[in-house]
Amino acid sequence: MFSNSFDAVIPVICVTLAALVVMLAEAFRGRGERMPLGGLAIIGLVGAAAASVLLWNRNATSFGVMTADNFSIFVNLVIITVGIMTVVVSSQTIERDNLPAGEYYATLLFAIVGMMLMAQATDLLLIFLALETMSIAVYVLTGIRREFVQSTEAAFKYFLLGAFASSFFLYGVAFLFGVTGSTNLERVGSVIAAQSMSGNPMILLGVGLLLVGFAFKVAAVPFHMWSPDAYEGAPAVVTGFMSTGVKAAAVAAFARVFLSALEPMVTDWAPVLWVIAALTMVVGTVVGVAQTSLKRMLAYSSIAHGGYLLLGIIAGGDVGKASILFYLAAYALTNLGAFGVIALLGTRERANDDLRDYAGLWHSHPALATLMTMFLLSLGGFPPTAGFIAKWYVFSAAVGAGYYGLAIIGVLSSVVSVFFYLRIVVMMFMSERDARPVPPPITAVAMAGLAISLAGVLYLGVLPARVLDWAQASVGTIF
């Protein structure tokens, strides 16, 4: 089982190389010289995507700690898409906000490396390493606008709480190792399955600590406190990246650990996760209603979406796992689009993310307002968008597994969430513009990025069959 094949690592290597090249290029950049660093990043990401596609159905493994099964390839592709979209939208905001382009792109790429590793890891220690790689890069990105107090504060808060969560996770790994003598997921799983360990306090403690660590990373209630602050303080593009990429990677690892190694203990953790999922959906939406900053609003909305993803994990089974994957894809496209719009409307001085800033946007930027509406409708789960199919899929998984109560909590909270998404729509379409300055014009590249995002949202909403089949094919082989 310890194959020395490098195949499974190739996608990660592509992105790592791109990150190194970007760093080097930045180091040798002359003062005032402009370099197509974003282009380099995209080349690396596209290479990784190509490598991932070539690995499809091959179930390659490397060094006994990494796999390139279809599940991780699907997640990788979502993460890579997130990366590419982020780079595209960043092209405008980096210049506007005067961010250090080299550091920015390199850190972004390292975060992606961490995410991809997290999706591919089959060893608890590697998951921890990946988690740290990703997290540290994201802390930096959160605080990249150093001259803003808010940004620095957010980064620091995120770092402190994130470090705690990571140590929880590591502690949990230690307990599991103590009981089972391994950190390899397969070994851990087989030991747990072989000896009935349901009542063993050591292992319960270990599982609980892992649960806390993951819950923290997916921003599940009550471990969500960091996310509104971090989301608000980070530049909008980074927020979009965090709310989709970090979530995708964390949920993927969460699902892998809990639905493979810890599957035999499902009766122990499912009730706990049930409560966490319900709380996450309800708190995310209800508190979201009270927000007036768009970034905070979408931060709470993404907490709620994390709850829907947990629904998929609780439901388990092939449908549950596939529903997680589809949900991640749909949610990534949609949320990136929404944050992209927010990012593009900001200026260097002001983020323009207050609800009032969107008053009458329809009159000044009709196309942008329409795009934003479509993204919000998708977040709210209206057909014919990706958001509806994704929600239907997780609810279907939950109902199929008999969790009617959780599904009902889910749909009702999604109705409440529609209320605050529509508040934004009301502002854009049904309020008059007040005397604030008109937001800046949007570059063609950024606009094209958003348009592609919308095309993806509509494609997944109208013709979801193909991607649904891919998602199904991604879960058949692994767990």
Add this chain to the structure above:
Amino acid sequence: MTGVPMLSLAIVLPVLGAFLLLFIGNRDGSKDALIRNLTLAVSLVTFGVTLALWAGFDQSPAAESFQFVERQPWIPTFGIEYFLGIDGLSLMLIVLTGFLTPIALLTSWESIETKVKEFSILMLVLEAAMIGVFCSLDLFLFYIFWDILLVPMYFLIGIWGYDQRVYAAIKFILYTLAGSVLMLIAIIGLSWMHHAATGEYSFDVLKLYALDIPYSTQYWFFLAFALAFAIKVPLFPFHTWLPDAHVQAPTPGSVILAGVLLKMGGYGLIRFAYPLFPEAAAYFSPMIATLAVIAIIYGALVAMVQPDMKKLVAYSSVSHMGFVVLGITAMNVQGVQGASYQMLAHGVSTGGLFALVGMMSDRRHTRAISDYGGIKKVMPKLTAAFLLITLASVGLPGMNGFIGEFLIMLGAFKWDPRFVVGAGLGVILSAVYMLWMFQRVFYGPVTNDKNKNLPDLSVREWAIIGPLIAMSIFMGVFPNVFLKPMEPAVTRIVERVQAHQPASARLENGELRPGNPAPAAVRIPTGGN
């Protein structure tokens, strides 16, 4: 059939029209006239398609139960299909949609002055979604159309409505959504039950009809479906979104809302809730019927005291739609036929009332009854039109409202005469509030100087109200034209539901009382008015 996918055509035509409009640059409003004409043309062609459906529809009882069937796999893994087909019931509602959309568009020509392009796009998308709702036989597809159409309606109310439009729009969408998401859970549950029974998923209504659902499950699923439809109808006490939405919506929005959207609730009960869960339906029917009677009387009483004409008409809808629900709960051929007919009649006459109120408020910018008075002397033509539609609405024999209410009461009487007493009271009250409003607005001296020089109906307005009046009379005189295509569909559904219900629950149905004068006797006071 002929090879042309007629139903898809009816759905796609408005969407194509909307798509075409996207490419007409109209930021300065210079192309408003072109856009209006184009939109009207598209909706008229769509109406033509719906008429062609009617012409091609085989009305004989031996014909296929669902015609113009189109079936394409859509999400094969979950057995979700693009599955369209119509029986007589859906056919009539589709024709109603096709008929009312151009009329609603015409009412917008003067009342909607800003953002005409966006308005037209939304109206066309709305039409497509409405037709989709009525001809989907796949529950998943049905749900998608059902949800999609909330969005354009929300924008229509929220952007072009009156002062409280935003509140009304959000209330409308949240109420409807809250009901329908629970239905979604039940739909998902049904597909899993089908999976458990046969090994494959399906959302096909016809297959789900055949499913043997245990009573305990039916109980909850029926509640979920019935709640969604009861909110849409709207049935007391779920009606509170309706007055707000109606009063705040622009005239074309009100016409479509009252004319077609409310009918989706009744349609859903007949097509889905009752046949899918017959045993649970039998259990809940008396409760729903009680609510329906309360709605009939409550709606009428509240309508009576409204100072605002539009709100009055809105509450009259609550009352009239209560009849529809009563007819459905009776679940015999007369009751369901009556309910279906009442839906069509209500669509025409209430659509007409909203159009007329809209014309008056276009002129005077007020909808308060007290601002009018003596209008008969100023606008005799409008007065005549208003009177005709009012009489149709209160159910004067010989006009469309009569047939539906009569059949409903006949059906309800066969089931449980107690309900008919309340319903009969509602009929009297409807005459009271409508005619009282008519009297206050149109008769007497002209008390307000602003009312002295109002222009009478224009040609465009005749084009709106003329067809509605003609249809009101035609439906009243030749009801069979509409009843006959619906009859096989209704009979099938009623037989299906009754076959599954315990015999004891339906004992009364054995005793037909032909020629029983009770319903007719109840009618006499209104007829005399």
